[in-house]
Amino acid sequence: MLDLHRGRILREVARLGSMTAAARALSYTQPAVSHHIARLEAEVGTPLVVRYGRGVRLTEAGRILVEHVEDVLGRMADTEERIAAIAGLRAGRVRAAVFPTAAAALLPDALAGLRDRAPGVAVTLVEAEPPQALAALRAGEVDLAVVFSYPGAPPDGGTRLREVALCEDPVRLALPAAHPLAAPAAAGTATLADLADETWASGCERCRGHLLRACEQAGFTPRIAFATDDHIAVQRLVARGLAVTALPGLALALHHESGLALPALPDLGRRRVSALVPAGTRPPAVAALLDELGDAAARTAGAITIEEGGALDGPPPVTT
Structure with missing residues (x-):
């Protein structure tokens, strides 16, 4: 039986065209990625990637497998969204990866608001800096990543992720x-x-x-x-x-x-503080937490005033 987690890794290798780049994006070591691809090739009994210049490209079998992996993941996400929609906010879960300052400054108020609004929704938190949070989001290990970025730095996200700006x-x-x-x-x-x-x-x-x-x-x-x-x-x-x-x-x-x-x-x-989620329809619990994060960011922005050494103007909220 094929390992879907290894299928996700193969999909990332295909997207980036390199074992090394996929390892970096997923916060793995390059040997670990190579090991998972080798195990997957052993499971299917045929090569899935071949060396091409400084990177790799998929074989025909690899392309077929990635297409089916994406189809399976899409069906799984659709199933989860339908179940969550049926249950409404009486049930559901959100797995969040959040950078440390936001975990302290924004998340507690957001979670308190979500508890009052939807007490049946369970939230789990992983504290992670933006690169690790994004890797976890792309790997399907979390549903939402709160990150920050500076002007002039390489952009976060990509076509498969949607950014919801929280504040500057x-x-x-x-x-x-x-x-x-x-x-x-x-x-x-x-x-x-x-x-x-x-x-x-x-x-x-x-x-x-x-x-x-x-x-x-x-x-x-x-x-x-x-x-x-x-x-x-x-x-x-x-x-x-x-x-x-x-x-x-x-x-x-x-x-x-x-x-x-x-x-x-x-x-x-x-710096820009944002929440990133997979592109497409959001499960109700994820949408609810995004709303609460936006409210928490607006309140925190308005409350940032430091008297000693001068006032610190709060970051204005950004709407999307």
């Missing part, structure tokens, strides 16, 4: 309160280039990439001494005078360390 999250400069650029006299005059000689702390890989791009546009490469996904640790490093940093508004809304100054610095831009 401003990135703020965080300085020690005693820093010269935190003085009232410097308000509105600071630029990113003024911080070229500073020691920096940075967050996750995507946030670090955005910081590097912004600093390169300002004419320098930041000296990053501290790299941690823990935004509270980053804030404490800055408050102790050990570094400067750039932090998204959602992170600062969750925790604002005393001893920080937050001068506005438009050079740092914003």
Whole structure:
């Protein structure tokens, strides 16, 4: 009996034309993908892929199998949607992959709203950075992924996914309160280039990439001494005078360390917070959670105000 999970992997190899690219998209190792394809070929008794240049392409048998895998997955999704539609919101489940800041800032309010609206819907959460969340969504392991992206970075999603924008999250400069650029006299005059000689702390890989791009546009490469996904640790490093940093508004809304100054610095831009779901008809439970996430994002955006070191304007909600 053919393994549908391996069929999904073959479909990803076919879509990307490379074992390595499929492994990256699915957060697997390349040997693991090769192993699954080899097992699948053993099950069907014929080659499914052949090397082509630096990648691979499907054999005729591979093309037929991928077509049937997509048909089976489509029928399974349609069956789940029909069952959920019959049950309404009295039953159902949503599997969500959410990046850490949104898991703390948006998801609790969204889940509380969903519980009041549809107490029979079960939600499970996997905390994951955007690349891992997207891989899980494409592999069918979750129903919804909450991600963020920065301008200039490669786009997320694709033709098989639909984006539902939640909010635009401003990135703020965080300085020690005693820093010269935190003085009232410097308000509105600071630029990113003024911080070229500073020691920096940075967050996750995507946030670090955005910081590097912004600093390169300002004419320098930041000296990053501290790299941690823990935004509270980053804030404490800055408050102790050990570094400067750039932090998204959602992170600062969750925790604002005393001893920080937050001068506005438009050079740092914003990040886009979105929910991604498979293209097509949404199961009622998924649609309901998307509605609650949108409401939670709007409320959180309106509540982001940080008095010490200046006000942080909340990210305006984005409607679709």
